[in-house]
Amino acid sequence: MKLRTVLVAVAFGAVAAAQQVGAHHSVPVNFDQSKEATIEGVLTEIKWVNPHAHFRISVKQPDGSVLEWLVEMGATNTMKRAGFPMEKFMVGETYTIIGAPGRRDRSILLEEVVMPDGTRMTPTMRPRDPNNRNQG
Amino acid sequence: MPVSAQTAAEQAAGKTAVKAPATIPDLSVNWIAGGGRTTFSDYQLTEGGEARFKAYDFMKDDPAYMCIGASWTRIWLNPNVVVELRQTKEEIRMRYEWMDIERIIPLVDPLAATVKRNNVKGHPALGYSAAWYDGDTLVIDTVDVAPGYITTMDLRAGLPQSRRMHTVERLRRDGDILTIETTHVDAANYRTPVTSTIKYRKTDWEIMKYGCTPEEAAVVAPR
Numbered sequence: 328m329k330l331r332t333v334l335v336a337v338a339f340g341a342v343a344a345a346q347q348v349g350a351h352h353s354v355p356v357n358f359d360q361s362k363e364a365t366i367e368g369v370l371t372e373i374k375w376v377n378p379h380a381h382f383r384i385s386v387k388q389p390d391g392s393v394l395e396w397l398v399e400m401g402a403t404n405t406m407k408r409a410g411f412p413m414e415k416f417m418v419g420e421t422y423t424i425i426g427a428p429g430r431r432d433r434s435i436l437l438e439e440v441v442m443p444d445g446t447r448m449t450p451t452m453r454p455r456d457p458n459n460r461n462q463g
Numbered sequence: 464m465p466v467s468a469q470t471a472a473e474q475a476a477g478k479t480a481v482k483a484p485a486t487i488p489d490l491s492v493n494w495i496a497g498g499g500r501t502t503f504s505d506y507q508l509t510e511g512g513e514a515r516f517k518a519y520d521f522m523k524d525d526p527a528y529m530c531i532g533a534s535w536t537r538i539w540l541n542p543n544v545v546v547e548l549r550q551t552k553e554e555i556r557m558r559y560e561w562m563d564i565e566r567i568i569p570l571v572d573p574l575a576a577t578v579k580r581n582n583v584k585g586h587p588a589l590g591y592s593a594a595w596y597d598g599d600t601l602v603i604d605t606v607d608v609a610p611g612y613i614t615t616m617d618l619r620a621g622l623p624q625s626r627r628m629h630t631v632e633r634l635r636r637d638g639d640i641l642t643i644e645t646t647h648v649d650a651a652n653y654r655t656p657v658t659s660t661i662k663y664r665k666t667d668w669e670i671m672k673y674g675c676t677p678e679e680a681a682v683v684a685p686r
Contacts, residue, residue, distance in 0.1 A: 353525075353616040353617060353620055355616075355617050355618075356615070356616070356617065357521065357683070374679060374682070376674070376679045377673045377674060377675050378527060378561070378562075378675055381682060383685065394685075395685040395686055397682070397683070397685040401543070402543065402544065402673075404543075404544065404671045404673065405542075405543040407671070429684075431684045432684070434684060434685065
């Protein structure tokens, strides 16, 4: 596992989409949706709760040390309605998280996850559209 | 199914509500956000309001960290949660999935010298509300709110509210769309009213338990 943080400017649509995005603390207030980050690490904690579900993930840095990241999602109720397969997530497995970096250190809004078998999922269970980052 | 606005006995007794329609609008279904574009009016902050707005710190001031509702605009702004609305002749019952808020609003004559109002236990910033019908529109009138924030969302996060704020929600149904126009008048913070217009749509989804706990809601950073 390695830290891979990639910042990519998103050209259009992020601000407009942000008006509709759902989480309790307001996504655009807490995350920079003009950027994209990717992290890979070992899942250490799963919380399927409201107003926002979250994971804790241990991310190994190039010098070998490990830092914890907080991965935030929308409300668990919303993800249940979307049919998000929560039962497929296991502590101890390695996941890649793609999303908007937090305005706090080491936090990220999950927009897409790459599972250990390589399959990709979004919280809405619809294909990810970088120009419409409304995760609902 | 429309509900009779007044009984024959009430009509005979001369109890006439202001602009009471022959039938009241049927709003008694489940609703979910996503009925159309949300809009906000322009607003002009007072000097004190500007200072309070600038002082808002999203890292610690959002009442949602404590599982508490900020204002009715903030409640309606929350996306992807169900609102169950039910009407009786005496009251409006609304269950908001967000924070498991249960709102029972007495239907009153707005011209009465005093009107009965209800609050939502545990959510002081949501004040005390009474309701009536104005033609095809349900009007909900709220006063006595605790100081806080009209919204914690987007660029308006931290718009303040004072104890002096008066809130009027106007709910109107057009087919499967419910438009909620909420106007906040707060002379301590604004020189002009602040109005949000939010659209919900009819849904078959049922309310789900929210179960917010401050311990989990306040988790916003890694250890």
